[in-house]
Amino acid sequence: MNGATTTEPRDDLRGDATEADTPPAAAGLRLAVLKPWLLLAAGLIMAGLAFFALDRLSDELDYAAVASALAAKSNAVLLLAVLAAAISYTAMIGYDLSAVRHVGPQPPVPPRIAALAAFCGFALSNSMGVGAFTGGAVRWRIYAAAGVKPSQIARILVFVTASFSTGIFFVAALGVLLKAGQMQEWFNLPAPLLRGLAALCLLAMAGIAVVGRLRRTALRLGPVTFRVPSPKLVLAQGVISVIDLGFAAVVLWLLLPEGAVDLPSFIALYVVAIAIGAASHLPGGIGVFDAVVLIAFRGSEVPLDQVAAALLLYRAVYFVLPLIVAIVLLSGFELRHRVPALKGGARALRASTRLMPRFLAVLAFGAGAALVLGGIAPPVDVFEPGFNLPVPQPLFEVSHLLSSVGGLLLLFVANGLAHRLDGAWWLALVLAAGGLVLSTLRGSGFLELSLLALLAVALLTSRRRFDRRARMLTPSLSPGWWLAVACVVAAATWLLFFAHRDVEYSRQLWWRFELDENAPRAMRATLAMVLIAGAAGLWALLRPAQTRVARPTPEQLARAVAIVEAQDRADANLVRMGDKALLMSPEGDAFIMYGRRGRSWIALYDPVGPATQRVELVWRFVELADAQGGRAAFYQVRPDTLPLYIDAGLQPLKLGEAARVRLAAFELKGKARQALRTAVNRAEREGITFEVLRPEEVPPVLPELAEVSRLWLEQHKAREKAFSLGAFEPNYVASQPVAVVRGADRQVIAFATLLDTPHARSDMSVDLMRHRPDMPPGTMDFLFTRLLMMAKEQGYAFFDLGMAPLSGLAAHRLAPIWYRLGGLVFHRGERFYNFRGLRAFKEKFDPVWEPRYLCTAGGLDPWVVLADVAALQSGGLRGVIGK
Structure with a gap:
């Protein structure tokens, strides 16, 4: 290899770098460990206080009186409340419209698609609020179907969440500042103290916005940061929040007894109650919000029975009715899709109907x-x-x-x-x-x-x-x-x-x-x-425990290999290692290969087999892990399959980017290919040769390949890997073609095992890539150049050079914490892994970089899963430390 112009990869080309923990990652891990427990503790404390308050207040309530108040509400009042709720939800659509404008996804998202995502997302999240039923999953499905990239969807979700949450506390602080005297009577707190806290909150928000614009720093939402919008967009968000929360308050105000409280004062009370309910992290602030409102009216001339009746009707109008409307809307789409002739936005509309379950x-x-x-x-x-x-x-x-x-x-x-x-x-x-x-x-x-x-x-x-x-x-x-x-x-x-x-x-x-x-x-x-x-x-x-994870039988492995040979993804050939368990479809034409460590059930890649079987297999795998108290995860999945995992309640996390060379455009002509031409010409002058051995030709040269592998492992002070990397196992190596490079003395100086799609001829890739320590410079460039030219001649569409771990994760202060940590490790973690060198080696072949994701539950799970992946690759935590 020409040392002045090229960079050798330090490890296997496929390069799964999850072996070493880093100081930045440790700090993020501590944050991820503490945050869920702190939020859970805060939510439980607030829920407990709310239950205690409601139980005490129930002594002043009479069921018959509440029932009479419910039945006494006039239809006119109910219709006005429904109209106010409609205006509030219409205003909430502005959050998504502003988010789409701020992020600027390509292709642009039509306003009606953003409106659909906003309405369905808020209708569902208001009803359930957590888990697989969050509005974020709804938005992800609709925006993904509209062609928005995953990274841009993530930014849209952060913007919507930040705008909605910030708007609540902004309007609440504004209400307290203006109506502190009334608040003093309701909560028995000094008015000056309330005004001071409200003013401090407003000043803090204004300061963050101003400093963010002047210094171009980020606004932070928990562990997530994003660019501060322009003043014009911030003002628009403030107007949207005022309209949204104002008319939401009008819904409940209309349902209260006439003359119970003036509207401006009640809006202030309502938004404070909403803010306290939001801090509890309970769906719709149920219980907490209601307790705050009841406490405010306790001791007033307004009977608590009528306040309780108003709260029940408010829940029905503002939470249940929008959910019903969303279901009716999606049912209409479902019926409409049975008639062809859908025009623009059809994919997003169809995606919305998939949310019906x-x-x-x-x-x-x-x-x-x-x-x-x-x-x-x-x-x-x-x-x-x-x-x-x-x-x-x-x-x-x-x-x-x-x-x-x-x-x-x-x-x-x-x-x-x-x-x-x-x-x-x-x-x-x-x-x-x-x-x-x-x-x-x-x-x-x-x-x-x-x-x-x-x-x-x-x-x-x-x-x-x-x-x-x-x-x-x-x-x-x-x-x-x-x-x-x-x-x-x-x-x-x-x-x-x-x-x-x-x-x-x-x-x-x-x-x-x-x-x-x-x-x-x-x-x-x-x-x-x-x-x-x-x-x-x-x-x-x-109930009895489920069966343990077991390696596949020879019959199961043979069936899986037959499925692999008929499909179009080369990396699925790793099933030949036989070290991963298999979850087969009932028809036996598709499978998931996976490993288990602790509570982590980790599927490697996407389901293998016909696309029609993927949904079923993903759900079955999630259910299998759940039935045994485990966490399901899918490692190194492709962007086109993300909706499968989002529908199953999992969250995507970018791991890096895979280098895929488009072979139709690959050639050795031009200035950009000078280094590769030099490597090929130099190797041929020195008598170095290249050949691909068919599987049946591999056994005779296995001893020589084993010697090269041993020397390579000694040079790198490494041990054999597993799970997402192949190991030098004779049966595995001999089960597939092997590209070998021989020196002038016909001795093997380098080799690479090939992952192939012989029927589809869509992908070719490599797994094991090893060489002698004394190989001539430029040997690996020669090997891969010849491999790419051979694959092109045989009609393959892509040559997959494998993933560059943590590649494409920006170490910018405006990026989410995972991306900033990953980007920092990628740029400064050379002592742990040759991140940049690996990407530089692959860049020489002008690949198309395609993201790869980890899909699992949120919170601490991604960190634990990555640690378990590293342990599976290295044969345990001891292998992670000792390489």
Whole structure:
């Protein structure tokens, strides 16, 4: 190799550099460890305080009075509240429109697509708020389908989150500053103190914006930073926040008793309550927000019963109704897509319909909760009287009990809907239809019946979205889902005692069957639900453990190799190592190869096989890991498959970039190829030769290849790798073509094992790349130049030179923390790994750089998964330290 113009890679060409921890990464790791626990602790403390406050306030509430206040609301007031909610949600669309304008994605995003992403995202996140149901996942799916790059989508999400959160605290501080006197009466705090805190908050926000523009520094949102927008855009965001939060406050203000409080003062109270609720990290600030509002009106002339009724109606208008509208909208898209002739934005619209399982899971959970709570509470309807059919008393009692139990089952089935199981679809449809009949017989209200009817219709319109074969016992419910179910059952139990606290308990209540006696029915329904939920939880704890991860049998490995040879991705040939477990599709035509360390279940690359099988395999793998209490991760996946993992609730994290040479454009002519031509000519003059051995020609030269490999490992003081890198195992090396370079004395001085796609001829790549320490300069340039020319002659489309770890991660102060840490290690971590040298070697071949991602859950999981990947590659943590 011409040492003046080229750089040798220090390690294997495929270059997975996760072996060494670095000081910058350690600091980020400490931050990632502490942050989730701090947020969880803060949320639990605030939720506990809110529960305590609500429990104390319930002594001043009367169920009958709350029910009367609900029924007394006029249709005109409700319509005005709905109109105010519509204006608020319309204003929220401005967050996404501003984000798209700020980021400037290419191709540009049509406003209607940004509006769809904003409305669906806020409608869903307001309802659930966390986990796989976040609005971020909704936006990612829609923007990705519109052609927006992953890095730009991430910036859009950060902008929307920062704008929404900052807007809440900005308007709250502004409200406190203007209405400190009223706040003093509500919360018993000195007005000067409130004004001082509000002014300090506003000054801090203004200072950040000004300094950010003058010094071009970043505005930070937790561990994420981004460029401070222009003053014009900041002003626009402030106007959007004022309109959004102002009309959201109007919704609740309209539902309060007339004359309870003037609107400006209430807007200040509302935004402060929203800010406190947002700090709790609970969906919609539920419980915390309500407690703040009730505390503010405690001791006033306004009855708390009417305030509580207004809060219930507010939740229905501002949270439930938008979710219903989003589902109706997506159902309409679903029906429309069955008729061809969609024009601009069709991909994004189609992508939005793929979100239906998420929305229907939330709707099913809400309908189930309504059935559960409706079976406990004495009859009341918000809009009009329920259906009171003349039915025999035994049928009435049975329908009451079965509808409550059916509601509990819907809470569990909703989990299957989120996972797109066809069996969950059938069960949900049966439960929705049965719930409609039973709820009608027991005289339920319009709201409960409308939720069930909408669920049934939406399920029918989206049948094709539930295309996964049912395994209702897998996946198991996540801890968060169990907590949600437990909260509903706990709320039903609390409602039983609250609504019937005037009923004197006696054992005869359990056996009393009278149409005008609701307490016995509520007691029986609560007992049945508690027993069923308890039995389900006990079964989940005691069910047998799943089978352990095992290496594939020779038959399974042979089947996997046959699948690899028929597909178009060369790196899938790593399955030939036989060191990874296989998850096969039921048809046996696709698989995922994976390794396990601790709780990390790490799939290597995307699913291998037909594209139609990928969705099913991704979900099955996530469920398999979840069933055994593990974390699912997909390592080195390609950008075109990211929606598969986002739909499964995983988050993408860029690992680096893969160098893919477009062979049709590769040639040795021109000034840019002078170094490669020099290396080839020099090697040929010195008698160096190149040849590719077919698999059957490899065994005779294995001893010579083994000697080259041994010398290479000794030179680099390294050991054999595994998982995402091949090792020099005779059976593995002999299972594929091997490119060898011989010196003038016919001795092998370098070799590379080839990963091939012989049928598709789409990709060719290399795995093991080793050479003697005394090879002539330019040998590796000669080897790869000849490989690329050979692949081009044989009609291959790309030659994959493998990933350059941490490449393409900007070490800029405006980038997210992961990118800044990775970029810093890439530029300054040469003592740990030859990052820049590896990329420089690949740059000589003028490749197209394609991102590679790690997809896993957020929080601490990515750091743990990367550590486990390094351990899998090196045979344990001891191998990571000792190379």
